[in-house]
Amino acid sequence: MNVTLIGIDLAKSVFQVCAVNQAGKPVFNRQVKRQRLLALLLEYPQALVAMEACSGSNYWGRTLQRHGMDVRLIPPQHVKPFVKGNKNDRNDAFAITEAAQRPQLRCVPPRTxxxxxxxxxxxxxxxxxxxxxxxxxxxxxxxxxxxxxxxxxxxxxxxxxxxxxxxxxxxxxxxxxxxxxxxxxxxxxxxxxxxxxxxxxxxxxxGSDAAQRLMTVKGIAEKTATALVAHAGDGRAYRNGRELAANLGLVPCEHSSGGKQNLGGLTRRGNTYLRRMLIQGAWSVLRNAHRNHDRLSCWARQVAERRGKHKAVGAIANKMARISWALMYYQQSYRPA
The missing domain is CATH 1.10.287 (Helix Hairpins)
Incomplete structure (x- = not known):
């Protein structure tokens, strides 16, 4: 049977490799030592390789991409619902193949x-x-x-x-x-x-053109700019700026049912470190908004007057994330009208 998808449960020395065919049925699910893993995967150059986004996944992703293979790094929280039975390496590897077949799955590219x-x-x-x-x-x-x-x-x-x-x-x-x-x-x-x-x-x-473009946005300095570049790269892992903001936990959480929509505070998911830096930058924008007349500062003042300072800071951080995505994705300079 042809192997179309390979799921790998990463480890230090011994990896669990599960290969499935087009129907999603396992062809093999066995342990492979580290020095044998690359040779085994290269035997199936047309197969899609899926791994959890964890320690070591970026190295293996870059290595397999250099050999022309298609790689998907899946956030661990998207794999957990597919684990059947007791938790072990065999079930974890098969769960990765199950998650990788979902049509709406959002994956992350390997870091450079x-x-x-x-x-x-x-x-x-x-x-x-x-x-x-x-x-x-x-x-x-x-x-x-x-x-x-x-x-x-x-x-x-x-x-x-x-x-x-x-x-x-x-x-x-x-x-x-x-x-x-x-x-x-x-x-x-x-x-x-x-x-x-x-x-x-x-x-x-x-030395980074992307970081220099990001630093032209109010509230973003060297540390926040480099953290954004390290996290999002060129922004092509996200379809729009809202996806980046949602990935950083800067969108409202929702608890809706029966056609009634209930929105709460920020979800606080994803990269805690980068979200904290954007929040700190948003406080800086808000504190100095009264002495600046650019579009972002004027909008920040209006939001603070309507909803209060704390909600305004979350909204400003969200907008900063969206602006940052646009600058990385389109590779254009910031134009503060």
């Missing part, structure tokens, strides 16, 4: 190497920022045990620490001072690492 470099830098930076936040919270907790409470703000805490360590009148013991000095050194190391990543992201933004 340039996109992968950008997104990895953002992920490392996000981890460093989270660890720095945890470090500052721990320092505040330690100081509170000695009766020292400082105003909110990372910069205020950092500037006050050297004086606290030199002050002999507070209740800090010698052991506590040594511990806080070590934490302060670690804090400086985190700051230096984040600064290095920021400079590298800025260099990537300056």
């Amino acid at each position: 190497l340039a996109q992968t470099d950008l997104i990895q830098m953002h992920r490392v930076r996000e981890r460093q920022v989270n660890q720095r936040t945890a470090l500052t919270n721990q320092i505040r907790g330690l100081l509170n045990e000695y009766g020292i409470v400082l105003p909110q703000g990372r910069r205020r805490l950092q500037s006050a620490l050297p004086g606290l360590l030199e002050d002999a009148d507070n209740e800090l013991t010698p052991e506590a001072r040594v511990l806080l000095e070590e934490l302060l050194v670690e804090w400086h190391q985190r700051d230096a690492a984040i600064d290095r990543l920021d400079r590298r992201i800025d260099r990537q933004a300056k």
Whole structure:
């Protein structure tokens, strides 16, 4: 029987490969070691290869595309409903083939190497920022045990620490001072690492035409622009700007029945990191809208007057995502009328 579709349950060393024919019936469903996987897939050059969009899927997608094969990366939440029986590798691989046959399935293209470099830098930076936040919270907790409470703000805490360590009148013991000095050194190391990543992201933004076009939009700077390019590429994975906004969780959630439509707050699905950056950029647009007279700022003021600031910020972030898609898809410069 001819193999028309191959579903792969990805792993580190041993992959589960399920091949089905045109009728959707399994031809084989077996384990394949990593060094044998590519050779097996190349035996069926006309088959469609489907995988879950997870760690390693972009590498295999790029590799198979270089060999002229058709590849689909399926979001894991679209595969889960097709898992029958107990969860195991055989059923997971067959579920991938079932999901890949759905006519309305939305897939994602494999990331390019340039996109992968950008997104990895953002992920490392996000981890460093989270660890720095945890470090500052721990320092505040330690100081509170000695009766020292400082105003909110990372910069205020950092500037006050050297004086606290030199002050002999507070209740800090010698052991506590040594511990806080070590934490302060670690804090400086985190700051230096984040600064290095920021400079590298800025260099990537300056060297990318797509990022330069995105940075002409209010509320979008180097980090947001490079994150958008890393996530959406040239925008051709989405049919329109609304699809990108929906993918980022910037559209209203819906709970409708019986012909009655009920819309709620933002769905908050998809890329949390990029959605947070767009929301922060939207706050910047709204705060400065009263001193600007471009179309986006005027529209932001009107929405804020009608619906309030918080709903306006969600609407502005949605519009920023749509504008960004248009700039990436059509490769044109932003024209703020």
